[in-house]
Structure formats: C-alpha cells, structure tokens
Amino acid sequence: MQYILAIVFALLATPAAADPISIVIGAIGAAGSWLLSGTVLANIVLGGLLVAAKYALGTLFQSKPKSQASATETKYGENLVREVGLGTFGTRGHHVYRNAFDKGNHIVQDVYKLSDFRCTELLRVQMDGEWKLLSATDEGDEGRIYGRRVLGVHEGGQVFVRFYSGTLSQTADPALIAYANPTGRWTSAHRGAGICYVVVTTITDVDNLTSVPSLLFEVKGAPLYDPRKDSTVGGSGAHRWNDQSTWEYTSNPAVMMYNLERGIYHGTEKIVGRGVPASQLPLSEWMTAMNICDEAMADGSKRYTAALIASSGDGVTHDTNMTPLREACAASWVEGVIGEYPIVGANQAVVATITDDDIAWDKPFQLSLTRPRSELVNTVAATYISPDKFYETTSLATRVDDTALAQDRERLAAKIDYTAVTDPRVGDRLADIAIRASRYQAHGSYTIHPKYLGVQVGQWISWVSARYGFTKKLQIQSKALGALGSDGTRDVRISWQEVGDGIFDPTAYTTTPPVITPNAEPAYLAAVENFNAVPNIVLGATGDQLPGIRLYWDEITDGTVVGVDIQYWPVSDPTQIFSAYVTRDVTVYQIVNGLTSQTEWQIRTRLRAAPGTRPVAWTAPVNVLTLGIETNLPPIDFAKLDEDINGYLGWASDGLRYVLEELDRIGSIVANQDAANYSDKQQIRREITSTSGSLTAKFTEEIIAATGPGSAIAQRIESLEVAVEDDIATAVSNLTTQINTVDGRVDVVSSNVTALQATVAGKADASAVSLLSATVSEQGDMITSQGNAIIDLQSQVNGVSASATFRAQTVAAPSGWNSRIALQARVGTSDSYKNAGIYFDVTPTNSRIVVSADQFVVTDGANTVQPLIATGGVVYLTNVRLGTLKFDQLESNNGKLIMRGYGSYADIRIWT
Known part of the structure; x- marks a missing residue:
C-alpha cells in the first residue's frame, strides 16, 4: 500500500465513472426532512401538459444511502470512490x-x-x-x-x-x-x-x-462558486465560474447543491457532480434559495448550514450527495420547463386566493381533512454530526408535540438522521419543522377555472371555502391542463397539500445529548503479510504439465479475519478475472485454474473480515510470469509419444474393470453394514423364481431410499437370471443417485449401470456392460466435476478373447481440465493381443487424435491404389500432389540421392 500514492500523486486522480443522472420523481428523500417524503414541499416533476409532485408520505422517516459530513474510519487500499469535502x-x-x-x-x-x-x-x-x-x-x-x-x-x-x-x-x-x-x-x-x-x-x-x-x-473544505458574488451573471463580486481562484469557502447548502449540479472539475476532468449546463439552472430561483439559507436567526446561527463529503464512483449516485444537502435546508426539488432548482424551507407568499366559485364542481373532486394513521408522527428523535464529539453521530433533543400526542392517544415516533448537519441549532430547527409539518393533514384535488393557468407546482395558494367553513393555505403538488373546451380555454386540475406559516417558525431548543466517548482505534490487520507468488509447474490428473502459481503468506493471527479472497487475471485481458477463497488457517495456496503458460498475470488479495467489523480493501496487484511447459505433443519426442499411446491403450482396456468396481461399490450400499449408517431407510423388494428340474428362472427388484447424517441415497436394482445346470445368462440394471457431506466436503453422484452376461460352462462366455455416471465434488471453493460413459463388449472361446470398448470421460477440476474419448477393438490370448483404436484427448493446452493400428489406410473406396497406408512404422504415399514442401532432408530409397536443407546445410548429394 505504501506505493499506491506513487501513481496517484504523480498525476491527477484517475477520472471516476460518470455519475448516473438522477431525475427526482416523487419522494427524493429519506430519514431527515419533513418535505422529502412530501409532507409539505414535495419533489416536483414538470413536463408536458402534466406538472406533478408525487407525494410519498410513507417514506418520510425511512433511511436510504446518502453521504455525510464525516468519515470516522481511515480508508485503505485502492480503487476507492472520489471524495470532495464541502463545508x-x-x-x-x-x-x-x-x-x-x-x-x-x-x-x-x-x-x-x-x-x-x-x-x-x-x-x-x-x-x-x-x-x-x-x-x-x-x-x-x-x-x-x-x-x-x-x-x-x-x-x-x-x-x-x-x-x-x-x-x-x-x-x-x-x-x-x-x-x-x-x-x-x-x-x-x-x-x-x-x-x-x-x-x-x-x-x-x-x-x-x-x-x-x-x-x-x-x-x-472546498472553495465554491457563488453566483451571487459574480457581477457578470447578476450578482455582485469577483467570482467567476471559469476561474477557480476566485471561489471562496462556504457552508451554504444551496451553494453546495449548485456546484454539484454544475460539477466540480479539474480542468475538463469532472471530479464529482452531474455537469449540468448553467442554462438549466435558473439563477433567480437558485439565488433565492441561497439567500434563505444565509438568513441570520435569533439564536446567532444561519438558518441553514451544512457540511458534506461528496462522493463519486461505483455505487454512488448524484442523489446520494444531494439528498443530505436537501435535508439540511428542508428543500424540495423542482425540475421544470425553466430548469432545475431547490425550494428551500421557508414561508412563501400566497400567489392566489381561490373561492368555491372558482372550482368546477362537475369535475372530479377529492378532499380529506386527515391523514391515515400510518402517516402521523407526534414524536421525532433526530441526530446530527457533532464536531464536539469528534464528528460522531449525536442525538438532538427529542421533539414531542404534546397536543398531537393527546390527539393520537399513543406515541407515534420516528427517527431522522441529518448526516450533513454539524450545527445542533440547525438540527433542532429542522426537527421542529419536521414534526410541525406532519400535523398539517388536509389534502385533495380539484379543477379550477383557466384564470389560474399561471399557478405553478410548489407555490402556495389560499382556499377560502364557505361550503366547508374554513380557510387553508395549500401547496400545489401537481398541475394538469384539461381538454380544450368549446370556449377555446382549458381548465386547470391541481392536487394540493395543506401548509402553514407555523411550519417554519424558527424556535430554538437546547440540545442535551448523552455524552459519547469514542472507542480507541483497534489495530486491525490490513492485508496478508509477506505475500509471495511463485510460478511453478503442476502435474495434472492425466499426467499433463500445467502452469501454476504458488501463493504463500504469514500465518494470520487477527481474530477478526475469517479468510482471504484471491483474484487473478491476465495482464492482456483484465476483464477475465478468476477468483478463489481460502479460510484464515490456510497459508499456502496453489493456483492452476485458467492459467496459461508464459503469460504475465496479476494477482491480488483481500482479507475477508468477520461481518460487522470493518471493510478491507484489495491489495495492489503483483505481476507474475508463468513458466513454459512441455506440451503433450512434442514434435520429435517419439519415446514420449509411445508412452502416451500405451497410456491410452491401458485407459480404454480398463473400462470393464471400472464398470465392475462401480457395480460393487454401489451394490455394497444395500448391505447392512453400509445401510446402518443411515438414520432412516425405506426399502421395497420383489422377487419371483421358477424352477423345473435343472432349469431356473429368477427375477429380483430392490428399491431403496435412505437418509442419514449428511447423506441421502435413492437406488433401484433389477436382476434377471436363467440357468440350465452350469450354463447361465444374467441381466443386471442398477440406477443410483447419492449425496454425501462429510467434514465440509460434498459429493453428488448419479449413475446408471447395465451388465449382461452369457456363459456356457467351460467353453465360452460373452458380456456386454454399459455405464453412465456424473459426479460433482465440492471442498470449500474447490470444485471437481466428472462425467463417464463406458460401453464394453467381451467374447471368449477356448482362451481366445475379443473385445470392443467405447469410453468417454470429462474432468473439470482446479488441477486442470480434460476431455478424452477412446474407441478400441482388441483380439488375442493372454500372451499376445492385437489392438486397433482411435483416441481423442483435449487439455487446456493441447488437443490430439491418435490412431493405433498395424496398418492405417486412407482410401476413397473407388480406386485400387490407396493414397496413404501406414504399416510397420512406415507411411506409404502414392499419387501425392504437394504445394509448398518444407523439409530437413530428402533421401531416395536406394540411398543414391540426398537433399539437405537445415541449419547451415543446403546441398544435394548424388552417389553413382
């Protein structure tokens, strides 16, 4: 980690991914502001003929991720989000x-x-x-x-x-x-x-x-641009957007929001924010919001102040930064035809007075004087970020509306976290606003005459109603234009929420939070110590050489660490990431999966801490160059090729023995000593036998379902047998599925075995067996998957046997991948055999087809002269047409002509 800054400080910070543009529709806030869920000043969306502020009062006091004014834990590692401190x-x-x-x-x-x-x-x-x-x-x-x-x-x-x-x-x-x-x-x-x-x-x-x-x-924190101090845009002062040296420090949340909307840049590189053009941010509305925040209050504070560590990067949206700032000034958000701007929490002038005569009573009408009980709040417990308590989250005085409590007849409490507020006077003011606003309950919608076409969402109007006997102040939630009428005008349909001047009465309260003594910083292990990555060669299950990397580090003694995450990828393709995980007791780990030889790889680790303890960053990656390996197809090592071919012959010939061993293994499960390991065993058995003199015919079926500690099995075995004295014919079918879990290892197996046998005692026998099996084993992050298919035919008369075998196998395991197929025919006695076969073999590094026979003939089936015959270790070609031929040496059959072309030789030798 000491070297991370060597790159960071040599250049400007790497550009973070552009923040998603957050369009606020409906409730834009979480726990914190009375207006963020639509209690009074809702979030506002303007567009087309419909202008709406969708209220979501149920989300008033619910939390969602947002930035805050402090970072009380030291960050380590790399690839972290960008952060800009404000206030x-x-x-x-x-x-x-x-x-x-x-x-x-x-x-x-x-x-x-x-x-x-x-x-x-x-x-x-x-x-x-x-x-x-x-x-x-x-x-x-x-x-x-x-x-x-x-x-x-x-x-x-x-x-x-x-x-x-x-x-x-x-x-x-x-x-x-x-x-x-x-x-x-x-x-x-x-x-x-x-x-x-x-x-x-x-x-x-x-x-x-x-x-x-x-x-x-x-x-x-950061000096910011304040348009009120820019004489070129209608303000007064030397601030200029394109000259950051003119900017000044501020704690004004509206100024912070304006700068985040336009984006904070190093030159053309955006560090944080959205990057909205200035033309979309109407300055008159923004300056009004800024002036309200700077208003001096009787308790000596400004009306609204804030501090924030704004973030930009993966998992961080623009709203993550804007939400706590909106909460810090009781602001809602308007996105309209003239642009985007906040409405900061303050009393507004009434722009229109509506009477009952202004309402189109023949159009849809809704009125409710009370809220649902689920939306009522009479007690608010709020928190803020306290500089005196070392920027820890600290409680404000609990706000209780005694009148509302008496009306509700039970305590209806909610918690608000003001994560961008560092002044308790501002926090108390906001908490007071929240609880007061929640008691303005009337809401509804109706249609008014076209003379009110100019009213806008967010404005306050007054409704003087003789029909209902009240006068109420309303804040417009939504506005829609009706269809064009016969008189060439349009009615205006609005929805509204009751508001009042009492919401923003700036009453000061004494904050008496409990005394918080922060814990000392514990000494945590930040990364594995003395980490090393050494390239090596690993021998695979089939004898192939595989490139590997051996990782090792010191023993982990930090009790909060549960394991180590490992990631590695080729330098040429950083998107191809392989992952592994080991528990804390492991100090040596062998990497094989996915590696290629003579390739540069990057490897990094990260401690996995116990849940709830701390986040841990990835270490800086280290580079490792894997070693070159011997391929499975050496171009001139014929001794190695002979050895491989013998291996293929043995592997194919071993098919029958493998099937019989599998039958024995599965069959043993029905034995009492094995079945006793299961705590519950259900069994069905059927058997019929017919005898007549020396003739016997027998059918047996057994079905077993058993479960036990860590194991489960389902099995069906069918057996047919007929006999005449010592002449016997049998047919056995075994279908099995099984799962075993022992000491953290899981084995999942499915198999189907069929065996047919015919014997004439002392003279001849014949057999036909088949196997299909699938096995998956898991041990921690180590997973092995294997599939097998075998068909084996055997015939024997008087000591001479003939066999035909098909065998296929696939293996995927941390030690390597392999796919192999064999087609083999064999005839002979115990002393001498003749074989013919085709063998397919594929590994991550090579693929090969081997043909084994005394003679190998390629023919088109029509000509008497075969173009290619291989026999006795010699390949015969006739009627050959070559394009470009590259050779080391050509020699005539009689040895009289030699042509050489390799190394430093290039000559033709002729002997007479």
Whole structure:
C-alpha cells in the first residue's frame, strides 16, 4: 500500500465513472426532512401538459444511502470512490503511504488524502480523545522539516502535520523525498496536483510516545462558486465560474447543491457532480434559495448550514450527495420547463386566493381533512454530526408535540438522521419543522377555472371555502391542463397539500445529548503479510504439465479475519478475472485454474473480515510470469509419444474393470453394514423364481431410499437370471443417485449401470456392460466435476478373447481440465493381443487424435491404389500432389540421392 500514492500523486486522480443522472420523481428523500417524503414541499416533476409532485408520505422517516459530513474510519487500499469535502468536515482520510527511517526506524511518515479537490484550511486534529490545535507556523528545526507541531502531545509533542491544500501547482513534500527509505519511493513527481492531503510525521520513543497516533482531521473544505458574488451573471463580486481562484469557502447548502449540479472539475476532468449546463439552472430561483439559507436567526446561527463529503464512483449516485444537502435546508426539488432548482424551507407568499366559485364542481373532486394513521408522527428523535464529539453521530433533543400526542392517544415516533448537519441549532430547527409539518393533514384535488393557468407546482395558494367553513393555505403538488373546451380555454386540475406559516417558525431548543466517548482505534490487520507468488509447474490428473502459481503468506493471527479472497487475471485481458477463497488457517495456496503458460498475470488479495467489523480493501496487484511447459505433443519426442499411446491403450482396456468396481461399490450400499449408517431407510423388494428340474428362472427388484447424517441415497436394482445346470445368462440394471457431506466436503453422484452376461460352462462366455455416471465434488471453493460413459463388449472361446470398448470421460477440476474419448477393438490370448483404436484427448493446452493400428489406410473406396497406408512404422504415399514442401532432408530409397536443407546445410548429394 505504501506505493499506491506513487501513481496517484504523480498525476491527477484517475477520472471516476460518470455519475448516473438522477431525475427526482416523487419522494427524493429519506430519514431527515419533513418535505422529502412530501409532507409539505414535495419533489416536483414538470413536463408536458402534466406538472406533478408525487407525494410519498410513507417514506418520510425511512433511511436510504446518502453521504455525510464525516468519515470516522481511515480508508485503505485502492480503487476507492472520489471524495470532495464541502463545508467544515471531519475525516480520518485515506491512508496511502507510510515511511519509516532514522535509527530503528523510529521516525514514521504517513500520508493521508483528505479530498480529491482542494480544501481551504486544516483547523485542528483529534488525538488521545481530545481536539488539539496546531502551532501557528513551522516552528523550530523539526517544524521547518516536518510542518506544524501538534500541541499538547506529552511534553513538547513529537507529532507534526504538514497540510497541502490541493492546488494544481503544488510541489512534492521535500521531507518525503529526502527521507524516503529506500531512496526513490517518493520523488518530485509525487505532487498530488489537485489533491488535498496531509503528511503526519511521528517521532516515537520520545516523551513516552511509543506508537503512531490515529488522527481525525477537521478541515475547512472546498472553495465554491457563488453566483451571487459574480457581477457578470447578476450578482455582485469577483467570482467567476471559469476561474477557480476566485471561489471562496462556504457552508451554504444551496451553494453546495449548485456546484454539484454544475460539477466540480479539474480542468475538463469532472471530479464529482452531474455537469449540468448553467442554462438549466435558473439563477433567480437558485439565488433565492441561497439567500434563505444565509438568513441570520435569533439564536446567532444561519438558518441553514451544512457540511458534506461528496462522493463519486461505483455505487454512488448524484442523489446520494444531494439528498443530505436537501435535508439540511428542508428543500424540495423542482425540475421544470425553466430548469432545475431547490425550494428551500421557508414561508412563501400566497400567489392566489381561490373561492368555491372558482372550482368546477362537475369535475372530479377529492378532499380529506386527515391523514391515515400510518402517516402521523407526534414524536421525532433526530441526530446530527457533532464536531464536539469528534464528528460522531449525536442525538438532538427529542421533539414531542404534546397536543398531537393527546390527539393520537399513543406515541407515534420516528427517527431522522441529518448526516450533513454539524450545527445542533440547525438540527433542532429542522426537527421542529419536521414534526410541525406532519400535523398539517388536509389534502385533495380539484379543477379550477383557466384564470389560474399561471399557478405553478410548489407555490402556495389560499382556499377560502364557505361550503366547508374554513380557510387553508395549500401547496400545489401537481398541475394538469384539461381538454380544450368549446370556449377555446382549458381548465386547470391541481392536487394540493395543506401548509402553514407555523411550519417554519424558527424556535430554538437546547440540545442535551448523552455524552459519547469514542472507542480507541483497534489495530486491525490490513492485508496478508509477506505475500509471495511463485510460478511453478503442476502435474495434472492425466499426467499433463500445467502452469501454476504458488501463493504463500504469514500465518494470520487477527481474530477478526475469517479468510482471504484471491483474484487473478491476465495482464492482456483484465476483464477475465478468476477468483478463489481460502479460510484464515490456510497459508499456502496453489493456483492452476485458467492459467496459461508464459503469460504475465496479476494477482491480488483481500482479507475477508468477520461481518460487522470493518471493510478491507484489495491489495495492489503483483505481476507474475508463468513458466513454459512441455506440451503433450512434442514434435520429435517419439519415446514420449509411445508412452502416451500405451497410456491410452491401458485407459480404454480398463473400462470393464471400472464398470465392475462401480457395480460393487454401489451394490455394497444395500448391505447392512453400509445401510446402518443411515438414520432412516425405506426399502421395497420383489422377487419371483421358477424352477423345473435343472432349469431356473429368477427375477429380483430392490428399491431403496435412505437418509442419514449428511447423506441421502435413492437406488433401484433389477436382476434377471436363467440357468440350465452350469450354463447361465444374467441381466443386471442398477440406477443410483447419492449425496454425501462429510467434514465440509460434498459429493453428488448419479449413475446408471447395465451388465449382461452369457456363459456356457467351460467353453465360452460373452458380456456386454454399459455405464453412465456424473459426479460433482465440492471442498470449500474447490470444485471437481466428472462425467463417464463406458460401453464394453467381451467374447471368449477356448482362451481366445475379443473385445470392443467405447469410453468417454470429462474432468473439470482446479488441477486442470480434460476431455478424452477412446474407441478400441482388441483380439488375442493372454500372451499376445492385437489392438486397433482411435483416441481423442483435449487439455487446456493441447488437443490430439491418435490412431493405433498395424496398418492405417486412407482410401476413397473407388480406386485400387490407396493414397496413404501406414504399416510397420512406415507411411506409404502414392499419387501425392504437394504445394509448398518444407523439409530437413530428402533421401531416395536406394540411398543414391540426398537433399539437405537445415541449419547451415543446403546441398544435394548424388552417389553413382
């Protein structure tokens, strides 16, 4: 992991995958905002003739993934999402480099990335359970080398922090270059251009500081563009979108949302956000939202402030970042004809007053003065991110609406997590808004006259109703135009939700959360130690050589680790990833599956931690070049070829013995000593016998179904037998399925065996047997699959036998893959046999067809002269027509003419 930053800091961060564009339809929020589920200011979708804000009140207090203002665990590894800190946030950073030097390596340098975009200032660090300030400047000789001293660390302190804001022009840290151990691990190329990071230097064994501390950094985040401060777009000031040096720090959530909508870039490279054109973000609406957030409140706070670590990468959507910011300012979202913008939580002016005369009563009408009970809330327990508690999630004061509680006659509680709120005054304000808004219950829909064509979704209107005897403020949820009438006008159909000024009454509350003492950072194993990958050659089940890689590492003693994940892939095709897993007790693992010889592979590992303990990142991949292997088809090694052919002959001839052994193995299951291993056994047996003098005919059928600890079997055996004295004919059929699980190993077997036998005592016999079997075995992540098919015919008279065998086998196992077929005919006595056969053999590295016979003839069946005959080790060709012939040596049958063309020879020799 020490080398990860060598690449990251040499260049700008690698572009993350473009965030999916999130179109907010219906409820855009989760636990957090009264409006995010449609209690008051709903999410708004504008399009066509229908303008709708689909309410989903049932989701008001439900959680969904979202970003937050803190990262209280240090990140390790690579391929992590990009993060940009906004507002004042707390983070332990992404640890990317460690270096130790000086006597006994007692000076340790650590590099932590804080943000993938520049930040404004490092404020303080948390160490030893308390916030600690930094010296004002790089004081003293050590400070000039290592940076600002962390104050209050034992006597004098021996921890230093140097902060790099993340400008594109920043230079590499000189101390990291000077003290790199070994030299060259950090160079001037490692600038971290555009990346905000810190270098933490710890001098151990001094002043009782014996270990490297775990720090939490409080950071003022990214400077952002505020259109209100840009005089070229209607604001007042020097801000310019195309000049990031004019941007300033802000805690305004609406400004943060605006920058995320437009996207935060390094040049043309988007770091986080959507990248929406400015033309789709109407500035008047955005500036209104920003001004509301900055409004000064009586308790000394601004109305709405926020902090957020915005993310971009796999599994992160734009809404993941926007949701907590919308919650932090009680905002809904509008996507309309004029563009996209938030409506921040504040009282709105009533734009129209509707009476009963304005309603088309002949059109569909709906009115409900109460909500379903499932949508009522009278108690809210909210949380925020507390800087005083080291950016841990902290409880706010529980909000209880006593009047509502009395009306509901039971406590209806909900929990809200404000993950972008770091000011408890803002959190209390939002919780108060949520509980108040939930008590405005009236909702409905009706059609009004065309004079109200100008009302828009999200606006507040007033309904003065003499029919129902009330006056209510309504917020428009949806708007649709009716059909063109005979008078050439269109009615307007709206749906609405009751609202009121009391929702946003800014009352302050005292926050008294329980005192939280954070746990100290445990020392976890981050990766396997002393990992090595050594290429080797593995002998496969069929005798083939296979390329392999032997992995080994130190014993794992961390009790939170349950195993090790392994991934490897060819450098030429990184998408072809092979995976394996071993338990923590394994320290040596052999890779064979998928490997090819003389190929460069990359291998990486990741510790698999126990559920709920911690995430663990993949290690950086290591490169391994596999060894070359001897192929199964050596071009000139005929001794090896003879050896292989003999192996084929034996494998095919062994078919009958294999079938008989399989019959014995399966048949033994019905024996008592085997059946006793099953806790439950059900059996059906039928038998009939007919005898007449020396004649006997017998039929037997046995069906067994048995289960037991880790095993199950179903079997049917049928047997037919007729005999006249010593002359016997039998037919046996055995159909079996079986599963066994022992010590973590699983064997699944299905087989069908048929055996026919005819014997005339002392004179002759004949047999015909067949086998079909399928077997799969699993041991952890090691899986072996095997299929067999055998047909064997045997005839014997007076010591002379003839056989014909077909055998096929497929094997897929971690040790290698193999597919083999044999067709073999054999005749002879115990002293001498003649064989003829065709053998097919395929492995991951080779494929071969072998023909074994005294004579091998190729003919078209019509000509008397065969074009190819192989006999006695010599191949005869007649009537041959060649195109290009490449040869080493040609020699005439009488030895008088020799032509050579190999090595340094190129000559023709003629003897008279």
